[in-house]
Amino acid sequence: MYFNIYQAIFSFITFLGAIGLSLIIYSRSKENITNRLFILLLLLVAGYIMSHSIHFVFRRVGSVTILDISCHSFFLMILLTLTFFTWNYPTPKKMGLIKSLSILIPSILLLVWLWTGTLVQDSHIHVAKYEAHYGTYYPVFLIWYLFLLFLNIYWIAVKIKGQKDPILKNKSVIFIIGLIITNFLSFIFGLALPWILGFYFLVEISPLTFLIGMVIFTAVAVGKYNMFPTAIEKVSKLSINKKVLLSALIFVPIIILLVEIPIITMFITINHNYELIEIFLISIFGGILVSISMSFIIMKVISNPLTLLKNRAKDIGDGNYGIKVPIRSNDEIGELAQAFNSMSLKLQNNYNEIKLKQGRITLLLNAIDNSSVSIAIVDEDFNILEINETYRRLIEKEKNDILGKSIEDIQFKNIVNKKFSDIKETVTSENSYKDEIEWNNSKNIKHNLLLSITHVSILKYKSNGYLFVQIDITEKKKLEEQLLKSEKLADLGEMAAVLAHEIKTPLTSIKMNADILKEGLELNDEDKVSFSIIQKEINRLNNLVKDVLSFSRQMELEYSRFNLKETVENIRMQVYNKLNSKKAQLINNCKSITIEADEEKLTQVFLNFIDNSIDNINPNGKIIIDTKKNIKENILSIFITDDGGSNLNEDKIFEPFFTTKASGTGLGLSISQKIIQSHNGIIKLVNSNEKETKFRIDIPIKSNKII
Template sequence: MMKMRPAHWSLRSKILVVLLLLTTVLSSLSFLFINTLGEMDEVSETITEDNLPELLWLSHWETQLRMKEEYVETGVETEFCCSFLDRYDRFRFDGQQSMQRLHGNPPDSLSSFEARVEELDFMILNNVTGLLEINDTEGAADYIENTYTDRLNMIQTELDEARMDVYESLQTEQSRFGAIISRNVDLLMLVTAFVILGALIVSYKLSRSLTRPVEKMESQLRTIASGRYGHTLEEEGQVELQPLIRSINTMSLQLKRSFDIVYSDKQYREQILDSLPIGIVTSDERTGEVDLNAAAESVIGSSFKAEDLPSLQLEAEGKHRFYEMLGSKDFFLNEKVTFPAVDKDHVYLVSQARLADHDDEVIGKVFYFIDITDTEELEQQVRQTEKLAVIGSLAAGAAHEIRNPLAVVDGFLKLMHQSLPDEEQKNFRLELLLKEVDRINAIIEEMLMLAKPAAPALEERALEPVVEEILPLLKEHEELRKIAFHIDLEPVPLHLDAGQMKQVFHNLIRNSAEAMNGEGTIEVTGEKRKHVYCVKIKDNGPGIPEVDQAYMFDPFATTKENGTGLGLTIAERIMDHHQGRLFLQESSKSGTTFCLEFPLKGVRT
């Protein structure tokens, strides 16, 4: 029996043989790649289990040593006051526990460095402790400067050398990565070239077996498949192909009509969604696709993708509920969240519902939100206004009731001051009594200003001369003489009452100076923004505790022993009467910044 030669094989048989050969080649290549993965895994294990932990612990110890060096230098300068040893021990213990909790125990290869660092701590906790217990602060300082510092510098040098050795080891392992990848790339390029060359040869041989009409029909079908629905094929002379060509033309025209209907409907629905003031994010769990309408893109960003969500959730965990809820699989309705933005924080009302298909099966979720920032601010302003009105009414009544008997007391005290001899005035403490009466009068004036502040006499003028006028008065106070002032305000014309503005800046600057205990720097700077002129008053004090920030504009809220708690409230009301705004921009351990926003000339809010 005669064997069938390749020339007599069918087109299907030839294609199957070619596919079998390609499968064999690719399978062989996959075995090589599997072996390469083992090598790369070995290199990766060396880096992650040896090099990286060593780098982490070496960097941690170097940082700890630098901070300990600064700490003991400060201790020597302050003669080891303020529980120096307890704070040193707590700092050492907290740093060690934090690293062990995050990265585990130090590698065995670094046990010698761990012992040296512990020995260094022992020098403080044992030797220096002994000297301080016998009140030998000079001996302790001498021990630290001559013995402890030398040992610390030696350990720092050894740590630096060890870190360089680890870097060299890490670079060696990384070079192995490069060699493995380069070798496999070369192999892949060789196999790819072989496959491409073989495919070209086979394709050429197979194409010769096809007729010209079929090739032409294939080319035109590609045109239709690429999206040019409605494109028709020219009828060939081959009778067998004409029914097929007519059927293809009918199909192409029908696809064109259907596509136009679907596209028009899609555009209409997208326009509806984009016209809504509600941000809508749909997530299809089957395909992993995420779609955003225009309102959602303006908040989240048009480049947002589903794969970005895990990293955003990780960054936002515990501090940014918007992304936490966006990634949540739970369904909820009308949850209020805050979204930090560049200009200001926005408040959104967010909900999440199920996304179902035509069979009512859940295929994903719909996350939608609406901006209620203006509503929240309006409600807050209404609540604040109502509260101030009630408090102001009470304050006005109390102030009037107190002022009348106080005037009598003040009159009698002044009469006694004029008529009594100096000796009796000292016995009765008249100077102190008159001073305290004046202080009560000042408090009453603040209460009356809170109850019914005078309408501002607005005039157009720049703000810098107003601030410059009150600085000499402020500097006369003993507690403000060591304060350095930096004023940088643009000559922007504003509508303001100079007298009331002096009161605002006086209150804010006095608060900053008292927070810094009379020493530090206060910066007053201004910048134009859209529709407003923003003035920032920044100090380098210890900051305002977060628990006090929510109530600091409330009347009578104060942390000062002799404060009335009305300074910020009055300043805020004055800014309200100027159609402006006073708010706390930021506060941390490095300082506090208040912002005053004035409407620019010609822009009345």
């Protein structure tokens, strides 16, 4: 055998294949090793077909020894790659160093023998057949080839037997079929028969077998069983234009080499190698030109409509629903376009419907968030997941400080009339709870709440939880209490008025007769004291009757304009003697402001408070009256403060006949409250402790009455 350029090329390709196989096998990364081996396998098959075809065309006359050697090398490299592929399929696993070297070293030695002419000595093409002359050790090559082939089949059969996954089992069966088609038939027609007969019988069978076997195996393995996902992913990223063009450039030359050229040689007499080369070049040029032209036509017919569909799909993705594609063909592309247009119209209708529903949902959510009902959603551990704005205002904390916390810690530690543990027990056992609770907020202000707890499924968190719905009925309770109090007061006033009227007449007669007896009789000192006590008690009863009648009658106000500071100053002069008896001071800090009110009734209110303060303060005590005006709100605030210690109950001090003094009617503050309320004002206790007692009166500065 002599050295030439073909030997250099194909021996170098064989060397590259061996190096690539070694790098893949001994790489530290075993990830995707089957994909890398399969790609190497496809490259080797392509190299085998290329070497066979090039020699077939360009070496038509004379020696084809390089054809034999390169084909034998590719045969062995292909089977060697398959062997390591089989070992790592479907799950990569480590092959021991001894086992891998026991496969590689004999194969490398056989490759060296091949390229040194030890196994294939000489091959020539004559008129009817290819002649082949082999060396003495050629059967070693055949035996090793068969050994590797059956080793592959054995490994796959063992994996099929132990495989429980039916899909992987089917993949392995397909793999064995591919092995038999591509290697066993090639072994018979490309290796065994030429050695037995001394010439190549049906020489085209070998490359056709490899081509058909690899195409079928790859198509079934990829299309049905997805055996090479990484390779498929890379190919699938190519556009249709590139796929069509690439397919044309690959398959047209192969078809010309493996189909057209053999047919030409069978039916047309070729006198010289140059004629075959000329036919090949013309065919390859014409085939590629036709295939590229057909590719552009196919791209025009298929790719352009698909590009239009893709762009319209992007428009829909940007929210432009309802757009259509102007494709009117009756083929599959046309059907796809009709389906696309129908989908676009449905999306438009669905979008409009969703927008309408979204508007309603937004309206409902706003209504829930701004309603007077406090809503909180908790998980099964009673940790707060969501709240509305009303609940946040009730708790008086920021939303972020509430979410994720236990509702017991956030709210129900300040529950008054219930235990949260009892509520939790009822909720977890009955999945619901309804009751009225009393709860103090962070400022220790009592709230009356209607509490309803319901078990709910929370889709957002994929879990169950509870819905807390709370209605603040504090104001309603107050109104109910005020209404009940008003009804009681009305009944009490009516009864008191009757009693006062019945008492007043005999009381007047008693007082008159007592005065006559005191004046007409000569009384000793003891009798005089007795008559003084009688007169004093009669006067007390008269004042009580007067207060009762004043409380029970309809309040009629006589509005006038007067200076409040001057009015308080006049009152200070009236109570001067009472103040002097305790050496107390009445300090008038009122601003000089003109108000519209019933001066006489307000004087009565001030006298009631001042009398109570004088009784309450210690000697040398102080009573301070000051004011604060709010012109914008048309409110004048009057503060009456004394330094006498007290412990008054605001809920009771304004009730009729309630008094903390040893003597008194208990109607003074009730009448005062009635007078202030008649002026559309309010009166309340601001402070009551050991150091001071402070009341606040708010009345309009200007009234809406005609004066």
